[in-house]
Amino acid sequence: MGTVIMHNVVSVDGFIADSNDDVGPLHDWYFSGDTPITEPTDGAEFDHSGDGGGFRVSARSAPYVRAMWARIGVIVMGRHFFDLMNGWEGQPPTGEHVVVVSHRPKPEGWHPEASYHFFDDVRAAMAAAQELGGDRAIAVNAGEVGGQILAAGLVDEVAMDVVPVVFGTGKRYFGGIDTQLLLEDPHVVIEGDRVLHLAFKVRRQP
Template sequence: MAAATMSLDGYIATADNGIGHLFDWYDVGPVTVPTVTPGLTFHLTETSAGYWQRWTSQLGALVCGRVLFDVTDGWNGRHTMDVPVVVVTHRRPDDWIAAHPDAPFTFVTDGIRAAVEQAQALAGDRIVAVAAGTVATQCLDLGLLDEVAVDLVPVVLGGGRPFFGELRHRDVLLGDPTTCIRAERVTHLVFPVTQPPR
């Protein structure tokens, strides 16, 4: 599954990896949702909290690219959702690894398919999520996605980092949403991938 919070014009971050108003929905409600990250607590509406808890309770591992890893500094060695992380990279960050010896992070240098396979082995029968646009695009191109989850936010960024970049295969078909939940400042959507690339 590829999952992202996205603007109406298809962006998941600004060009400099800022978020603008994309994540306002994480702090508009009365339901306190703690994370394993010190100092980071979400305040969701009841609707968004229910969706969030159902989704995260099924999550077994996360695949991300090196840009997201670097921007977050590897979440200081423990992802906010407290799952193993597989990072697709051209070069292992040996200094970071030495500084975080207990971090449940795997660094894969032989491509996205190998990264997804390792994440699935870590996740077992739970969901593997892929995060950020470059990784999501590569997975969609290779037919590795079964769902696309979008937290659609009513903001137009006007440019930045798209959820999906240029695909080698055109017109990858998604089905009608299996989830469509309207909440304050966000609409939660999940689409099955009905015709993957060949």
């Protein structure tokens, strides 16, 4: 089974967007560096910007981000984020499959060629993600659905790309989770330009 990683870019006070879903400067570091996430020989595997530029990060961030993206086989997200992004038009930034937790089915006629799968229960969604991903990692988008999956004990690691900005209010990284959970000491601490990459394993209860 693949490792389940809850991941998102986040402000220092724990928000992944403001109350209007505006991410402000949270993703600026993805485009302000001088190192492409993919090597030129990789083509446009991770580049869906349409302008050939794609994601360009600092030299300190690039090895970590490249390795993280290369591990991922499946992305799990909530319906709200799917609707905001229109599911990246069927082309996720990494991985081959997307699982959406939603009480509504996939929009009729929406990119039938894309491997997008809709489930109304987080456990069913994660079971499908594991089957689709095999041994590759599953990236769970942080937020309300991510918090539910974490609270259900289905997350192995928490990864945060912390950007030095304070939002004050907005959409929380851990959603509305009200359960206290312990994480291990960070096994990733990488200082990039305008971002700090952190990763923690979830401590399992005895």
